[in-house]
Ligand SMILES: O=P(O)(O)O[C@H]1O[C@H](CO)[C@@H](O)[C@H]1O
């Protein structure tokens with residue numbers, strides 16, 4: 001929504017945004033992502049939204065932080081789509097849920113469990129929060145080419161970080177635990193907070209969305225720790241995936 005010629009929250013205009021956008025949660029990660037672009041410049045910084053634009057292989061690309069959680073991620077997506085962007089890759093951190101997913105691994109989401117509120121204000125729960133196939137394929141191929149230990153599959157998106165980390169402290173501990181047990185039984189790979197909202201809002205807006213996550217720890221078996229450069233692998237995978245998508249899009 002334009003106010004005085006700029007998007008209300010992102011404080012940018014359409015000509016400042018590329019077709020391809022990388023979406024980290026953390027505003028502090030934007031400069032490090034923009035460092036992979038040619039001729040990158042800062043566009044705007046407002047609330048949790050930090051926007052940079054540059055070029056990859058001659059194509060205009062942007063990075064925009066979403067903050068934590070579905071509500072602000074959906075706002076970023078809506079305003080970026082209004083600016084003409086149509087291809088989005090979320091780069092985030094997560095906790096490993098399945099026993100096979102360990103700190104230092106990378107997860108590419110095919111879909112997300114909708115244990116959050118934002119997507120419910122777009123579509124009923126029967127509708128799946130699915131990533132866009134061309135992005136899943138580009139991310140999985142990029143991770144393989146980069147030699148990362150990668151898992152591809154379903155993740156969980158939730159609203160309460162501490163409901164995941166210390167569910168036993170919540171008054172609804174039994175409900176949280178029951179759901180968590182269901183996700184582990186179903187082989188859910190990892191837990192984060194924004195992808196379900198992005199995938200469902202993206203479907204409503206007819207744009208392509210995908211997610212690549214850096215695993216910080218396994219929720220069941222590893223102690224919490226945030227290693228230096230924890231987001232690096234996912235950033236490299238997202239940049240390589242966008243290069244692949246640009247090539248594919250230019251061919252078709
Ligand atoms: O590293 P980011 O992208 O912020 O992602 C994860 O980290 C935050 C919680 O610490 C949530 O936003 C979660 O989705």
Ligand SMILES: O=c1cc[nH]c(=O)[nH]1
Pocket residue numbers: 093094095096161164191192193216219
């Ligand atoms: O366990 C984790 C780690 C990072 N982000 C999350 O949402 N959960």
